[in-house]
Amino acid sequence: MQEFDFVVPKTLAEACQMLSDGYGRPVAGCTDVLPQMRHGKLKTERLVDLSRIKSLAYIEHSNGRISIGALTTYEQMVTDRQLHDYAPVLAQAAATVGCRQTRNRGTLGGNLGNASPAGDTLPPLLILNAQVVLAGSSGERRMAVSDLLLAPGKTALLPDEIITSVGFEALPRGMRSLFLKLGNRQGMAVSVASVALALQLDGGGPVQDVRIALGAVAPTAIRCPEAEKFLIGQQIDPITAGAAGRLAAQACAPIDDVRASAAYRRHAIQVLVKRGLLSLSNDGDSHADN
């Protein structure tokens, strides 16, 4: 592996300072960074190890708002009861990441910072309308996750900026959510296509509110406003769910790569959106019966 300096700030302020000359790179779990450095895809003179800044690993909930520190690992998200109650779609996505070894190391901040189109927390964060809090030498700023993600591997972060937390409103009562992912191999699978859905039905009938986001089928994770708009006021059945799936498939701009062809990805999205919508609306029925 290439040579680099390794520095370990104890506080956020120190970390920003160590990044301020633009020659450093923040790291947390290193699960993306080390393979990228070994492949020569990432070069840096200095790694700034955030993993000792304990104040950045937490999941907090107050007045219906959830805040998750950037250093929170997948394993912490999977085992957090509150997250399962207030944003099940994110807890579910965290549970599908890699294997336990990866979930113990990989962080939410790293998934955002890496900005892979296939990052599994990104579609859930999009349907949660999540915002990130960034800290840099010139202070703090906030932005929507959708504005942070620019292109594969590219974010709107300045070189001296660190993601400190991610915040969002809990899903409204009665809104069900689901994360579905298609990968090539359980345990290590990078998504070939993924879908995050949230659905609220008006008294078990027509769609009152729906949110749909897709992963691994465009340069960044994306929302699907066309499919969402189409569904408002409709009954969910195989026909409307299928039509929403086709609209979602039209919204994606997938690529051919080693994992799957663009055509396969587009087809997968159509199937996942349809399946997810039907499954969420059936859940609704069975609960209404109880």
Add this chain to the structure above:
Amino acid sequence: MLTIEITVNGTYQQIQTAPNRSLLDLLRDDLGLTGVKDACGQEGECGACTVLLDGKLVNSCLVLAAQADGREVTTIEGLQQLERLHPIQQAFVEAGAVQCGYCTPGAILSAYDLLMHTPHPSDEQIREALSGNLCRCTGYTKMVAAVHHAEKELSHAS
């Protein structure tokens, strides 16, 4: 060079390391713990380099040696109690769950981690727990049997 303080299998040590070395490099090459293996070129894909870092299961190729400063590491060598194999190791031997052996230390540590959290796992839970440890020989069936066997041994012991 950096100086790090690390407790490996119960022994505290101070070691010099370059910033670009992984914990796997340190354990295997510098400390001679050859139970920690590299079967994928340190890509994070195979799990042969699995160790416990402060009690948490990790792939040691994806941890920088410097990130283990001040922490405790347990490798397969640390699971063995004196000259006796750990019950999970013994169960793997008896169930015929070891063929070429490349995946075995990592798989046993994953099984150990599982049984610490879930003393009576289902087949499904065992398969999930071993999903980060690629085995191209056994087909996993005998590994699952071995974990069930170890589960019984461990619950008798406690």
